[in-house]
Amino acid sequence: SCQWGYDSDNGPEHWHKYYPIAKGENQSPIEINSKEVQHDPSLPPWFVGYDPGAAKTILNNGRTCRVVFDDTFDRSVLRGGPLPGTFRLRQFHFHWGSSDDHGSEHIVDGVKYAAELHMVHWNPKYSNFAEALKQADGVAVVGVFLKVGKTPKPEMKRILEEIDNIKTKGKEAPFSNFDPSILFPKSRDYWTYHGSFTTPPCEECITWILLREPIEVSPDQMAKLRSLSINAETEPVCPMVDNWRPPQPRHFRMVRASFQ
Numbered sequence: 001s002c003q004w005g006y007d008s009d010n011g012p013e014h015w016h017k018y019y020p021i022a023k024g025e026n027q028s029p030i031e032i033n034s035k036e037v038q039h040d041p042s043l044p045p046w047f048v049g050y051d052p053g054a055a056k057t058i059l060n061n062g063r064t065c066r067v068v069f070d071d072t073f074d075r076s077v078l079r080g081g082p083l084p085g086t087f088r089l090r091q092f093h094f095h096w097g098s099s100d101d102h103g104s105e106h107i108v109d110g111v112k113y114a115a116e117l118h119m120v121h122w123n124p125k126y127s128n129f130a131e132a133l134k135q136a137d138g139v140a141v142v143g144v145f146l147k148v149g150k151t152p153k154p155e156m157k158r159i160l161e162e163i164d165n166i167k168t169k170g171k172e173a174p175f176s177n178f179d180p181s182i183l184f185p186k187s188r189d190y191w192t193y194h195g196s197f198t199t200p201p202c203e204e205c206i207t208w209i210l211l212r213e214p215i216e217v218s219p220d221q222m223a224k225l226r227s228l229s230i231n232a233e234t235e236p237v238c239p240m241v242d243n244w245r246p247p248q249p250r251h252f253r254m255v256r257a258s259f260q
Ligand SMILES: CC[C@H](CNC(=O)c1ccc(S(N)(=O)=O)cc1)c1ccc2[nH]ccc2c1
Pocket: 118, 120, 129, 130, 133, 141, 196, 197, 198, 199, 200, 201
């Protein structure tokens, strides 16, 4: 099977060979250019109701660090904003660079952030996630930019403490009693547009909700994330860094802003 990745021989330029939709017209990420964004005053605020008890495990899948939630019923949900109804939280994960000056997937007015957090939700009007990802309104991802500053983000502490237990591909550890909404910035301002998974199979099923305000993390916290490896325990060490897809053509898509 195709082992896609982020290297020169299996990276974003190759993905279309196994996943032709990767050259589609609704791909993510994109560059957000404030001058071309349309302020939509009718966009409502978004809300989350996350149950900390829904958190299950944290895992290294060889491409990112992912925290997985129980999504067998409406336990942790996202609603409002551009969304039709409530969406169930399934997992969150990160994308980051090999240094603090890049690593995010979306780029805002030319600014690349050090990392980007994705909180993945799916529309329970479909029977399961695998079905939802075949629908244009099947998935909603809240994206949060991570900026490097002097002050560490205390709410990241628990995630980063677990890193030592999931250093290599396939490692998983229990991760319970965690409400990921503590990771959000103060402002609820967002951009929204229709796009895709930023990794294969690149399905165009995602309503993106990108928060304007980044959260701040410390250089040490970023270094902790970069201490993950993509290799399995028995293989040579290969750092998990630069697991981001570059911006894709926006084509005829409108990016709306909830703020002026
Ligand atoms: C379809 C791929 C999926 C695994 N991947 C994801 O869930 C995923 C989620 C979000 C993003 S991002 N970076 O855009 O936020 C990228 C990938 C996946 C693959 C096989 C599956 N079989 C059953 C369910 C299922 C899900």
